[in-house]
Amino acid sequence: MDAPKISIYDTTLRDGSQGEGISFSVNSKIRVAQKLDQFGVDYIEAGWPGSNPRDLAFFEEARNLKLQHAKIAAFGSTRRANVDVEEDPQLRLLLDAETPVVTIFGKTWLLHVEKVIRTTGAENLAMIEDSVRFLGSQGREVIYDAEHFFDGYKDNAEFALDTLRAANRGGAEYLVLCDTNGGTQVHEVDEIVTEVRKQLPDVRVGMHCHNDCGLGVALSLAGVRAGAVQIQGTINGYGERNGNANLTSIIPNLALKFEREMNCAANIKKLRDLSLYIDDLANQRPDIRAPYVGASAFAHKGGVHADAASKVARSYEHIDPALVGNRSRVLVSDMSGRSSIMMKAREMGVDLESRSPELKTFLEELKDLEFRGYEYESADASFKLLLDKFLHGRKDRINLKGYRAMISEEIHSERELYSEATVKISVDGSESHTVAEARGPIGALDHALRKALSPIYPFVEEMRLVDFKVRIVDSKEGTDAKIRVQVESTDGSRSWGTVGASENIVEACWEALKDAYEFKILLEETGGEEVEKASRRIAVEA
Structure with missing residues (x-):
């Protein structure tokens, strides 16, 4: 029956x-x-x-x-x-x-x-x-x-x-x-x-x-x-x-x-x-660890697990993720081995030889960066930029000459804080020096950088920041602790994550913001071909 x-x-x-x-x-x-x-x-x-x-x-x-x-x-x-x-x-x-x-x-x-x-x-x-x-x-x-x-x-x-x-x-x-x-x-x-x-x-x-x-x-x-x-x-x-x-x-x-x-x-x-x-x-952040549907439900971080899953998916996955509309993901960290890096690179559209000396050197560099406070699990865009730069010699399009961020208080009928930032950069040999204001120093830096880039790359006007997280890496150091900043950006159809780390919170924010713009430029330069590979990390899919 x-x-x-x-x-x-x-x-x-x-x-x-x-x-x-x-x-x-x-x-x-x-x-x-x-x-x-x-x-x-x-x-x-x-x-x-x-x-x-x-x-x-x-x-x-x-x-x-x-x-x-x-x-x-x-x-x-x-x-x-x-x-x-x-x-x-x-x-x-x-x-x-x-x-x-x-x-x-x-x-x-x-x-x-x-x-x-x-x-x-x-x-x-x-x-x-x-x-x-x-x-x-x-x-x-x-x-x-x-x-x-x-x-x-x-x-x-x-x-x-x-x-x-x-x-x-x-x-x-x-x-x-x-x-x-x-x-x-x-x-x-x-x-x-x-x-x-x-x-x-x-x-x-x-x-x-x-x-x-x-x-x-x-x-x-x-x-x-x-x-x-x-x-x-x-x-x-x-x-x-x-x-x-x-x-x-x-x-x-x-x-x-x-x-x-x-x-x-x-x-x-x-x-x-x-x-x-x-x-x-419901205006809720998705639970990344939710069974079946969470972003981490089929994510592999340990090198041994990632290697086994790349050879036989069901060795570390109880179902095919596609059955519920999900997918496998490879997370890169200081726990990663060659297999993890190769799988992640392949996901990003970069083919690597397992025995290439570049891979070994890149892996050492990645582990050193993570030791210094960087984390790439939720920063696929920064990882892609690092991969292209380290292995293929891609040059930054945004060359920093200097920046400054200030916080001031204006006294009118009400006391009001505001921030001003100046940014001096060189893009394609042309220098630009801009200034912008916002309520906070990071917003002011973002506006100043956007103002400098938009005459050359008008598509950066499509971008906006949708999430901003600050983490203390080594809290026992108190106010001298390393700070990790993770930024999520979108242009309306694609979302991507970037990371910065420093003992100075403004410096960490600058790195994450700069990578966000660099990645948007990369997307446009490649005709959007990176969308499915490097910018799959969508915060909210309606």
Whole structure:
């Protein structure tokens, strides 16, 4: 007998938005819903009607959405104790949202029934059954979330099962077992879900897990193994406290490891794109260490690993990264050996002979630079420039004659700091001396350098700085410590990283800025051929 298809229920727009620092505008929620639909998600839980004006506005807009596959779900609770379902204002708001699906939660744990909502077990069962039946009678597909199910089951198994039976009698399409506190362990999920399936063999069971113990994904997968056929979670694991079960890990595990059928499995090559898109709309930096979709998920740094992966990819990669829209990366550092450098150079479009004396010398130079504070893992552009300069004799286009940065304070009606920088450079034998102002000294240097370069290289006006990081390399040296500066730049279609290091923070910034402009010049000189090789490090891909 074939294993049943798994239904994917996304709650990024409701439960995910309860995470710290996560917020979506109405327009962003619409775009997220459209993207999830394109990916093949089955249900999109969009919010709690009446809880806030933003959710109300979304449901009004959502009526005009032309989704191809996914169903929008409104979320709420069962009726209040001792209130008729037709008189309950919260249930009325759920109907007013006009969504095809309504998901309601009810109490499973007697502790909550008696101490929180202060009613009896019998009334709680009636609340569940009445609410599910009423919403179903109004033409809605009803999904029932059994809140605190695992805690409730461990406290009183028979009552917890009775709450499921009540929802089933009311006509719920799915009975979802919620690990609301996130404290359940994997073996407990396996045992309890197995028993639920035994006691209610004809119902469709779902899982809703949280990540408080770092087990959200594992618990969801254990639930599937025990018979669950719906998984609720969020993209990138957004959610309250430590977050919800992460669908960007669950989906590839189900598709590639469990070989389970899902509607979204056909689009799994778009998984990384989906992850980055949602991060972008939520204004979050992508988690580079996220399984499957993170930039580091298939990155190799140690020389032995990189060498083995270059010969047989699966020796150090559990799947082909392309299956989820990712790729292998080689990181260069003082741990790198010949194989790592050769692979990285090849990635940059430079062929090296393994036995060439230049490679040995370059490797020694690279390790010396890293010892002095440079780091090239996130600075592919600086690495490419160094490679071309050291091995192929490429000359800098920007020859520094001198620079100066000053900070001043002007006193008008308000005290205001500003910075002024002067830059003297030589480009193609022509000297330029420019001055510029900005709020900070690095911004002033950037403006002055851009002003000097733009008459000769007008395309530098396309550039802008999108990220700027400062790190202390050896903190025990205090104010004399080496400083590493990493800069990420873009011209709108390409992004690249550069690095500088020095005991002087302005000098380190100058090096990173100069490399950023040098790399843009290199891109234009080569007709953009370096785009796929040296400028793959895109911070945010929409």
